[in-house]
Amino acid sequence: MTDRKKGTLDRRYVMRTIVAQRGDTLMVTGLGSTTYDAGTVDHPNTFCLWGGMGAAAMTGLGLALAQPERRVLVMTGDGEALMGLGALATIGAQHPRNLAIAIIDNEHYSETGMQATHTQRGVSLGAVAQACGFAQSETIYTEAELEAMVPKLFGAEGPFFGVIKVNTQRYPMSIRVRDGAYLKDRFRENLLGAERAYY
Numbered sequence: 001m002t003d004r005k006k007g008t009l010d011r012r013y014v015m016r017t018i019v020a021q022r023g024d025t026l027m028v029t030g031l032g033s034t035t036y037d038a039g040t041v042d043h044p045n046t047f048c049l050w051g052g053m054g055a056a057a058m059t060g061l062g063l064a065l066a067q068p069e070r071r072v073l074v075m076t077g078d079g080e081a082l083m084g085l086g087a088l089a090t091i092g093a094q095h096p097r098n099l100a101i102a103i104i105d106n107e108h109y110s111e112t113g114m115q116a117t118h119t120q121r122g123v124s125l126g127a128v129a130q131a132c133g134f135a136q137s138e139t140i141y142t143e144a145e146l147e148a149m150v151p152k153l154f155g156a157e158g159p160f161f162g163v164i165k166v167n168t169q170r171y172p173m174s175i176r177v178r179d180g181a182y183l184k185d186r187f188r189e190n191l192l193g194a195e196r197a198y199y
C-alpha cells in the first residue's frame with residue numbers, strides 16, 4: 001500500500017485547526033517542526049520533545065497509560081515517527097483507548113535540509129499502524145478530510161492513527177520557551193498539581 005498523492009495542506013493551518021479543538025487534551029509534540037508549529041499556539045498542557053528524535057509516540061503511550069481518564073494526542077513528523085517505528089507495535093499491543101497519534105507527513109526531514117524520508121518512496125505509516133493493530137488508521141490530504149478527522153483525534157476510540165499529508169513549506173524554527181526542564185515541570189505541575197508534580 002502506498003501513498004502516492006502529494007500533500008497540499010499547510011502544516012501551520014493543520015496545527016491551528018487541531019489545537020483549536022483540543023479542550024483539555026494532553027499533547028506531546030515531536031522534535032523539530034511540530035514543536036515549532038505548536039509553539040505558535042503554546043500551551044501548558046503540551047509537552048514538547050523538541051530535540052529528542054523517535055520518542056514522541058512512546059512518551060504519548062506512557063502518558064496515556066498513566067492518565068487513562070485523559071485524552072492524549074501525539075503530534076509528530078514522518079521522520080521522527082520512522083525513527084521510532086517499533087513504538088507503533090508496542091502501542092498496538094497495549095491498545096490504549098485514550099491515545100491518538102497524528103503525523104504531519106511532509107515526506108521530508110525538513111529541519112535538517114529537506115532530505116527525502118521513506119514516505120516519499122511509498123512507505124505508508126498509516127498501513128504500518130493498521131498492521132500493528134491500531135483501532136483506526138487514516139491518511140488524509142484535504143481540508144475537508146482534516147475537518148472530519150479532528151473530532152476523531154479527540155474522541156474516537158484509540159489507539160487512533162492519522163497521517164496528515166502536508167506540503168513542503170518550511171517555517172522559522174522558533175520556540176518561545178527554550179528551557180527543557182521548565183517545560184517538563186510546567187507540564188507536570190499543570191497536570192498533577194504542585195503537590196504531586198515533584199515526587
Ligand SMILES: Cc1ncc(C[n+]2csc(CCOP(=O)(O)OP(=O)(O)O)c2C)c(N)n1
Pocket residue numbers: 030031032033034051052053076077078079080081104106108109110111112117
Ligand atoms: C537522534 C537524532 N538524529 C537526528 C536528529 C536531527 N534531526 C533534527 S530534526 C530532523 C528531521 C525530522 O524530520 P520530521 O520528523 O519529518 O520533521 P519535519 O519534516 O516536520 O521537520 C532530524 C533528522 C536528531 N535531532 N536526533
Ligand SMILES: [Mg+2]
Pocket residue numbers: 077078079104105106107108109110117
Ligand atoms: Mg517530515
